[in-house]
Amino acid sequence: MNEFIPLEKEVDQLFEKALSQTANQSALSDFHHLLQQCRRRIHQPMRVAIVGVIKAGKSTLMNALLQEKMVATGKVEATFNINWLKYAEQPALKVYFKDENRPPEAKSFSQLEALTLRPEEHQDYLLSIKYIEVSCPNPILKTFHIIDTPGLKSFYEEDSKNTQEFLQLHGEELTNVTQKEAANADAVLYLFSQSIGQGDAETLQAFQGPLAGNATPINAIGVLTKVDIYATDPNINNPMVAGSRVANGLLEKAQVRRLFYTIYPICGLLAEGSQTLSEKHLDILNRLAQLPQKRFKSLSRYTSKFTDPYELDDIPVSQDDRKAIEKQLGLYGVILAYELINSGINSREQLAEELLKKTGVNELRQLVLSHFGHRSLLIKLGKVLQDISSNYFQLRQRLQGEALDILEEISGQFDALQSKQHAFAELDVLRSHYEGKLNFDEKEEKQLLAVTGENGISCGERLELSEQATIEEMIPVAIERMQYWHTRANDYMSGDRATIAAATVLTRSYDRILYRLQKAKEYLQKANDYLYF
Structure with missing residues (x-):
């Protein structure tokens, strides 16, 4: 496999070249401005x-x-x-x-x-x-x-x-x-x-x-x-x-x-109320928590009953305070807070944390x-490429000569980026998965999501390994996955065309991961050799 340039670096190089080509072309000034906006958007x-x-x-x-x-x-x-x-x-x-x-x-x-x-x-x-x-x-x-x-x-x-x-x-x-x-x-x-x-x-x-x-x-x-x-x-x-x-x-x-x-x-x-809970709110909840469980359950059956002005005799909380805490947490939150406080939680921070867990x-x-x-880079880039393509089709109708030649060249370069970048092929497989077009089992679907970045974009995360996994631990997993998907891509008896095409893309995904790991291993070995030289 030939060495590949990271997507972000290749995109930067492409924008730099395109901006240079359009910089002094008055007929392409609007297109030049669009390219500047698109480049900024990629980095935002x-x-x-x-x-x-x-x-x-x-x-x-x-x-x-x-x-x-x-x-x-x-x-x-x-x-x-x-x-x-x-x-x-x-x-x-x-x-x-x-x-x-x-x-x-x-x-x-x-x-x-x-x-x-x-x-x-x-x-x-x-x-x-x-x-x-x-x-x-x-x-x-x-x-x-x-x-x-x-x-x-x-x-x-x-x-x-x-x-x-x-x-x-x-x-x-x-x-x-x-x-x-x-x-x-x-x-x-x-x-x-x-x-x-x-x-x-x-x-x-x-x-x-x-x-x-x-x-x-x-x-x-x-x-x-x-x-x-x-x-x-x-x-x-x-x-x-x-x-x-x-x-x-x-x-x-x-x-x-x-x-x-x-x-x-x-x-x-x-969720909002628990994260903006004040000491005054905690005081109201602590007073409500003094009520016997049977009485509190009766009071909190409905919002209208909980804030009823006539429910005062045996309740150590005024109607205004009950309205305030119901507005802050909702009746469901008040009920949860009653249970949590009676289970031993007594600080505002701890109560807020426990309430948030329920939301x-x-x-x-x-x-x-x-x-x-x-997938932010890929999603942003997809949006940017749409904008560039749309602008290209609007401009090409009224340009001629050198300006048209430059526009055609730049458009072709961005089209080539999308067609040759493996990340876009992975995105197409992901779309096919969401549209229900692929005949993958549960384990295969899990590997598909992981290798396309659902858990993260590092080699370990794409291989479904922990952050502490070493290169020596990752390489055999990458080899096993690559071999599995290579076999899957050649299993014409059990797969339809879309599934076989997707398996072929995933084979290359694991091949690329393996390549990166092997290069990293070589680099570390050279560094160690240098230290002991």
Whole structure:
């Protein structure tokens, strides 16, 4: 096998050459600018858009993922603008306007809530905003830029009159903005909520249109939010288990499987509330924990009963405090906190940690990091190549002479990159797997996901070995896997054309891993020989 150049280095070299070729071509100035943008995008954190119908819990989830309350949430408010969250050492806020001649305005961080929600007196100003850039020193933003979208128009009967009037005035505009941002993002978290009794068909309608053509299992994850509310059903003991049943039922639908890698249930309100739990909240919970179990169970059967002003005589917590803790954690969170405190947990930090474990957010955060993060370069590059190809077809109609020759050459070089880079062949195999086209067993599917980067991009992670695995331990595994898939690729009796083609790609994947390990072994041997010389 000939020595290969790492993808990132080859992409950089290609952009450098293309930018040099277009630098002094006035007819290609717009194309040169696009190339500059694309190159910057490759080196920037991945853009993940949070998309869903208005009131689906987007801001609540974002706060939970960031482990801090970053943007405002509410029961009737609708987020007006795009919030683009980026990493910076110091918190900062900058407002960009739809009128490109209007310069951006710096704002204080304390003004974010007023700029995000829709108080009537600020509507004209809020509607003039294109997006709000929110910079903060949150570690997850080093890996991802998070784009919090206004939301897609909903027609749910349970929407308040206030929300319905708002949607009649601005719903279409916010939907169009949200769809555009979803199309421009590298990856999408699509949020939706579904009651236990709600029909699948009603929920599936929400997936038609907004994500069409933009979402695939490689770049989209569905999130079933507000699973906390399942706790109000007397027949449900564990909302997360019920949420998993709903999600798995949806994933059985072909139109859903074509869109999402998976659908993951979360208790969004509890996740946000547990991470912003204060000492005052802990005091309220400690007083509630003094109630006998039978009395607390009676009090916490329904939210209306828990916050009832007449339930005062034997309860050491005022109605205002009960409302405050229910708003912070939801009734499900209050019930969990009662059990945890009575099991011996007495510190705010420990209680918050234990509550968070019940929400599914830690697992979702890890899923986002592994499924998106380990393939970020490839996903970003795929988006960039689409943009370059689209621009090429628009430009070539009106160019001629040297400018057209340069454009054709650059387009051909980027096409060649995509056709010869093995990583794109792996991505095609992954797509075929998600579309159900491959006849692999469970063990083979696990190896496919690992070798294409689901667990990480190091040789050890792609071989499903621990981080401590040595080169001597990895080489025999790589050889065994390469030989297995080589045999699989030549087994024409038990495999269809797509499966055989996929097995051929995976054979080369393990061959490349083996090559890297052997080169590393040679390098270390030479280094040792030099030390003992």
